[in-house]
Structures are given as structure tokens and as C-alpha cells.
């Protein structure tokens with residue numbers, strides 16, 4: 001008797017935990033609210049199956065508990081029932097997959113009006129680069145990297161010098177501006193992840209990966225590295241602030257371009273190159 | 279009721295097929311050494327494999343306690359981030375490869391395949407013996423890596439380069455080298471055993487034992503072994519290539535990068551880290567099924583025997599195993615949705631992954647339909663089988679979240695993943711292992727395990743592990759990232775995650791210590807357990823029909839059994855008993871019926 005009751009309690013307890021426990025995701029702060037809806041849909045479909053299977057097991061264990069005067073049914077197979085179950089399951093799978101792939105299609109289709117920035121990961125910290133006046137990110141090469149050129153910008157690329165470089169863990173972005181983050185790593189795998197934006201993508205040395213989103217809520221959000229990257233992986237944190245236009249511009253004005261950082265480092269050779277390009 | 283075109287399998291037939299292969303001369307051990315140590319009897323090899331796997335599994339278990347202590351009560355057990363990552367890595371690797379793969383295939387495979395197919399031993403007993411000793415060597419190399427300078431690798435069980443071999447990761451010196459060498463040796467040892475399991479199943483079945491009369495246990499182990507023979511080579515080459523990158527400075531997986539902490543540029547160029555991931559998961563996904571399929575097979579037999587009812591939809595069950603095995607080779611990149619590969623792959627791999635859910639779901643339906651109108655004995659093996667049904671259903675369903683590419687984007691690399699894979703390939707198969715041990719212990723030792731202790735062990739293990747992993751999914755929804763030495767309560771997460779982590783840790787410790795009850799039971803019952811009569815569960819499959827129990831050298835006495843029916847003739851209408859063993863012919867059954875009336 002105790003077994004079916006405990007199974008029942010496990011199933012009901014799981015449902016109760018789901019609906020009444022305080023542990024749930026934080027409100028979405030990007031345009032990817034439909035990822036949340038897809039999860040909720042998945043919850044309903046799979047939740048129904050879980051409860052149905054669990055209750056069925058509890059019922060059988062109670063109803064068909066051993067009795068030496070009874071014999072079990074003899075039924076090797078039942079083609080009709082097996083077909084019905086196959087088709088129902090296939091329908092469930094289609095119901096999950098279709099919306100899932102539609103949203104994925106949105107996720108991988110980058111709109112034309114995105115503002116492109118770069119996020120750089122290294123052991124263990126973040127760097128950010130904005131395209132500057134010309135709106136285009138300069139090209140980079142790992143061989144260019146040195147104390148004065150942490151991003152490895154190509155100095156023969158005219159788009160490089162106006163790029164705004166942020167060597168620190170704090171990034172500001174503009175509310176409601178569709179944003180494409182180009183991800184780059186200098187050493188091992190990392191992953192640029194902000195739980196409230198729902199999106200993430202690994203950063204891979206030797207190539208550029210990316211994803212896009214539109215921030216829809218102002219506030220301060222934590223950046224977490226979501227791909228194991230060695231001893232200080234857990235400490236590879238950062239902050240992204242979603243600002244209204246005024247705050248954003250104010251912040252932007254305080255940031256330095258590549259050219260300005262060179263000046264700070266008194267690298268006159270490169271400044272000459274930079275000026276020629278102006 | 280109708281079983282179209284299937285009557286001969288189900289109802290049995292009197293025909294005795296001709297002997298196709300002459301019986302082989304068995305090797306007979308002459309001394310203590312060849313009988314118990316360098317032994318070629320699959321049953322002894324099985325016990326050797328199992329004990330070694332369990333011994334190293336204990337290291338994995340204790341590691342999990344230390345990991346959980348650090349997560350919930352940091353500082354109570356002093357450790358730094360390096361030690362933490364080494365524990366996590368070793369825990370994962372040990373559990374997946376050295377415990378579960380070795381136990382299911384080397385342990386259960388060796389013990390059960392020859393007995394269940396009606397053979398005297400594996401077809402290549404000498405190679406089979408070597409398989410165990412090579413496995414032992416792999417385990418010893420793994421253990422040795424704990425004692426080298428820098429300690430064992432802390433690269434995560436996925437061993438992703440560049441990180442696995444660069445200096446920002448603990449154990450990136452000798453640790454990772456020994457890890458790869460140990461895996462390579464493991465693959466060699468496994469291949470020796472694996473060829474045995476496959477060829478024995480295909481070639482050494484006794485007369486009348488058609489493929490469609492094999493117990494599902496054998497089907498599960500057989501298909502899992504085939505998968506392993508195809509999958510492990512991918513791991514082997516990935517390991518060797520990484521070793522070359524590490525030792526000889528080749529650049530298979532290594533692009534131009536800086537040394538950890540914005541250091542000097544390293545002497546690599548042009549390699550692809552993603553290539554490693556493809557190779558790893560081409561092995562890694564089938565690996566999930568290498569652990570799961572034997573569990574599927576075994577649990578089918580446990581449910582059928584202890585519910586006194588034939589397994590529902592046997593043919594469907596066999597085909598589901600085969601189809602799942604095949605599909606498992608074309609879903610690997612669902613582990614890489616956010617790994618930076620071409621996003622269009624997402625469409626393909628999400629589709630294949632969700633298709634695999636269909637045969638998997640059918641298996642679950644058939645298990646629960648076997649309970650329907652059964653005569654369910656709530657023995658300890660049955661309890662563990664029920665525990666498996668709940669945890670596997672739960673873990674299988676959360677796979678539908680992670681397989682559906684867009685849903686994986688927020689959840690990947692969070693505790694949702696940890697919860698999912700522990701439910702589905704940690705807890706569920708382990709529950710089956712326990713059920714199987716309680717079920718076959720009488721066959722192996724002639725004695726029962728203690729029933730009361732078994733029930734205590736079951737309840738704590740089942741409820742405990744459910745309490746560990748069910749809430750963990752919700753940490754994942756909140757975005758709590760895995761492989762974090764410390765989870766800071768900052769802007770990302772509410773303070774309440776500390777509470778949930780403490781709850782999980784307490785549940786993990788209680789569950790972990792409950793395993794001591796099992797070990798106590800195991801040790802005491804070998805000598806003092808209740809004596810079991812022959813075929814104590816009244817099962818139909820051949821391993822219980824040997825003349826001696828435990829079966830002696832050569833498994834069956836003079837004659838090998840002749841099989842007349844499938845392994846699931848329970849509660850056949852009109853039969854005198856509620857089971858008819860596979861080696862009983864229809865005419866024997868009707869004679870017995872006639873005598874009775």
C-alpha cells in the first residue's frame with residue numbers, strides 16, 4: 001500500500017514544487033521572451049506525460065499488487081495500441097519541435113539594423129569594443145596583440161583607430177537597440193551569457209561567433225562565463241548596463257578610442273599611422 | 279491478443295533445430311591462480327570487473343560529496359578552485375566510463391550473456407580474461423594520475439581543448455596525459471571484451487535461441503556493445519590527437535592562442551577546437567546509450583519477472599533498442615548548439631534528437647503496460663525498477679527541453695543540464711544496477727540479499743536522489759551556471775539559491791551514506807544471507823535453468839539447453855505454473871496439463 005502512495009506523493013510533490021516554490025527564472029530583459037514561451041509549452045506537454053505515466057504506475061502498483069490466487073493477463077502485444085501511442089507521441093514531438101524551430105530561425109536570422117559590437121574573452125576577464133564613428137569594427141589578428149593593443153587590431157585597417165575599446169568588466173548598451181555581439185577569445189573557450197537575456201554562445205579562439213538580441217529593460221545585469229575555461233572560470237563575471245539614450249551617450253563620451261589609448265601610451269609611430277587615416 | 283506471425287516465438291514450438299556448430303572444448307583451470315585470478319571463466323571475469331568498477335566508483339561517490347560540500351558550505355572542507363575542478367572532472371569521468379560502462383558491459387555482460395544465450399562461456403575466453411586485466415591497468419593509470427605533480431586533470435570530463443592542455447587548467451601537465459593514456463588503455467581493454475560479447479551473442483546461441491527469443495537484457499547489452507565498438511574509436515583518435523598537440527606541438531585542435539592570463543603567444547596555429555567537440559560527442563552521445571541500453575534491457579526483464587507478466591510488445595522493444603542505437607549516432611551535435619558551429623546544424627540535430635524521443639517513449643509505455651493487469655510482487659528488484667521508471671521518465675522528458683535547440687540556448691551549461699543527465703544516465707541506470715544485483719545475487723552466490731536492508735536502501739536512494747536532482751532543474755532555469763567553484767549571490771541570482779543548494783547537499787550526503795547499508799548487506803549476505811532455492815524468482819530465462827546454482831564451470835551440465843520459446847512466458851493461460859522456462863517444449867507443457875487433470 002505504501003508504494004503507490006509514495007509514488008503519488010512524488011508526482012504531486014513535483015507538481016506542487018513547480019507551481020508554488022519561489023525558484024523561478026528572473027524576468028526576461030531581451031526580445032527573447034518567446035524562448036520562455038517555448039519552455040512553458042514544453043513544460044505543459046512533458047508535464048502532462050510525466051504526471052500521466054507516474055499516476056498510471058501508481059495505479060497499477062496498487063490495483064495489480066500480488067495476489068497468489070490471481071494470474072496476470074497474457075498479452076504479448078497489441079499492434080493497435082502500440083500504433084496509437086506512436087502517433088500520439090509523434091504529434092507531441094511535432095507540437096514541440098515546430099514552435100522551437102520557428103523561434104530558432106528568428107534567433108539565427110540577424111536583422112539588418114543591428115548595431116555590431118565585439119565581446120572579447122580571455123583567462124580571465126572581458127573586453128568590449130564598439131565600432132566608433134564609422135560604425136564598422138576594425139579587423140583583428142592575434143599576432144598584433146601586445147600591451148598597447150590588447151584587442152589585436154590591424155593597424156593597416158582604417159576602421160581600427162576609431163574603435164572604442166573597453167578593457168574592463170562593465171559594458172553599457174542602449175535600450176531597444178538591436179545588438180549583435182561578435183564573440184572572440186584569446187586563449188580557450190568561454191561563453192558570453194546574461195541569464196536575463198536568455199541567450200548565450202561559446203567564444204572560440206581562432207574564430208568569431210555571434211548572436212543578436214534587443215535589450216528591452218533598463219537595469220544592471222550580471223555577465224557569467226558559461227563555458228568552463230580553467231581555474232578562475234567561476235570568477236569570470238562582468239556587468240552589462242542597459243541605459244536610456246541620455247545615460248548611454250554620457251557613458252559613451254567617457255570611453256576612449258583606439259587612437260586615444262595609443263596616445264595615452266605615447267606610441268607615436270602608430271599615432272602617425274592613425275592620423276594619416278583620419 | 280493476436281500476435282500475428284509471431285506465434286512460434288511466443289507459444290513455443292517442439293522443433294529441435296540441428297546443431298550448427300560443434301561444441302568447443304572448454305578450458306579447464308588447474309590451479310588457484312588460473313581459477314580465481316587469471317581466470318578465463320566469464321562469470322569470474324564478471325565479478326572481477328564489477329568489484330573493480332565499484333571500487334573506483336567509490337572514489338567517484340566520495341568526490342561528489344566533496345563537490346556538494348563546496349557548493350553549499352564553502353570552506354567547511356578546505357579546497358581551492360583547482361582541487362574542486364579536479365574532483366568534478368574525476369567524478370564525471372569515473373562515473374560514466376570506469377563505473378557504469380565497465381559494470382554494465384564487463385560486469386553484467388560477462389555474467390549474463392553466455393548464460394542467457396545458452397553458451398558455456400564467451401567465444402574467446404583468453405581475450406576476455408585479458409580484457410579485464412587491461413581494464414584494471416586503465417584504472418591503475420587513472421589512480422596514478424592523482425599522485426603526479428599537479429594532480430589529475432581538472433579539464434572537465436569533456437576534456438575540451440585548448441583549455442585541457444594549457445596552463446590555466448589544473449592538471450594540464452602529467453594529469454591530462456595520464457587521463458588520455460588511461461582512456462586509450464580502457465578502449466583497448468573494452469574492445470577485447472566487446473568483440474566477445476557481440477560474437478558470443480551472434481554465434482554461440484544454443485539451439486532454438488533465435489535472435490527474437492533473446493531476453494531483452496541480452497539485446498540491450500548487445501546493441502550497447504556494438505555502439506561502443508563504433509563510438510570509442512572516435513574518443514581514442516581525439517585523445518591521441520590531443521596528446522600529439524600536447525607533446526609534439528601539432529595543431530589539430532589548437533588555433534593561435536595566448537598562454538593563460540594574457541601571456542605569451544603559444545606555438546600553435548590553425549587547429550580547430552570545435553573538431554575535438556565533434557569527435558568527443560560522436561563518442562559521447564552514444565556513450566549515454568551505452569549506459570542506458572543495458573539498463574533498458576535489464577529493467578524489462580526485472581519488470582516482467584516480478585510482475586509475473588510477459589513484457590508487453592517484445593518485438594517493438596527490440597526494434598526500439600536497435601533504432602535508438604542507430605539514431606544515437608546522428609544526434610551528437612545537440613551537445614554543441616551553443617558551441618559556435620554553423621547555426622543551420624541546429625535544425626537538423628534538433629529534429630533527429632526529438633525523433634529519438636519516439637522509440638524511447640514507446641519503451642516507457644511498454645514497461646508501464648507490462649505492469650497493467652500484472653500480478654506485481656513488490657520485491658526489492660521490482661521497487662528499483664519502479665524507481666527507474668519514475669526517474670527515467672523525468673530525465674527523458676527534460677531531454678525534450680535540451681534537444682529542442684532554442685530551449686537549450688538559455689539552459690545549456692546550467693544546472694538544468696546537470697540535473698537532466700544525472701536523472702537519465704546517473705540515477706536511472708544506477709537504480710537498475712541495484713535492482714539487477716538484488717535480482718541476480720542468488721544466482722551468483724546462492725543466497726539472498728537481506729530484504730529489509732534492501733528496502734531501506736531502496737527508499738533512501740530513490741527518494742534521496744530524486745530530492746537531489748528535481749530541485750536542481752530550477753537552479754538551471756534561474757541561469758545558475760555549472761562548474762562554478764563558488765556561486766556568488768550577486769545581481770544574477772536571488773539569495774534563496776543558497777537554501778536550495780544546502781538542501782541538495784544534505785540530500786546527497788544522506789543518499790550517499792545509505793549506500794553503506796547496501797555494501798554492508800552485500801558483504802554480510804555472501805556468507806550469511808538466506809539460502810536461495812533454485813530459480814527463486816520463478817523466471818523463464820536460461821540463466822536460472824542450470825543444474826547447479828550458482829552455475830558451475832561450463833554453465834550447463836552435460837547437455838546445453840534447447841530453447842522452445844521466448845523468455846517471457848509468464849501466466850500463460852492453461853499452464854499449471856505461472857511461468858514456463860524457455861527450455862520447456864510445448865509437448866512437455868501439455869503432458870503436464872494432462873497429468874494434472
Ligand code: HEM
Pocket residue numbers: 342343345346366367369370371373374378433434435436696700703704705708743746760761762786789790
Ligand atoms: C549521489 C550521486 C551523485 C552526486 C551527488 C553527484 C553530484 C555531482 C555534482 C555536484 C557535479 C558537478 C556539477 C557541475 O558543477 O557541473 C557532478 C558532475 C557530474 N556527474 Fe555526478 N553525481 C552523482 C552521481 C553521478 C553518476 C552516477 C554519474 C554517472 C553518469 C554522474 C556523472 C556526472 C558527470 C558526467 C558530471 C560532469 C562532470 C563535469 O562537469 O566534467 N554523477 N555530479
Ligand SMILES: [Cu+2]
Pocket residue numbers: 189190191225226227228229230232233234236
Ligand atoms: Cu569560463
Ligand SMILES: [Cu+2]
Pocket residue numbers: 562563566609610612613
Ligand atoms: Cu547526447
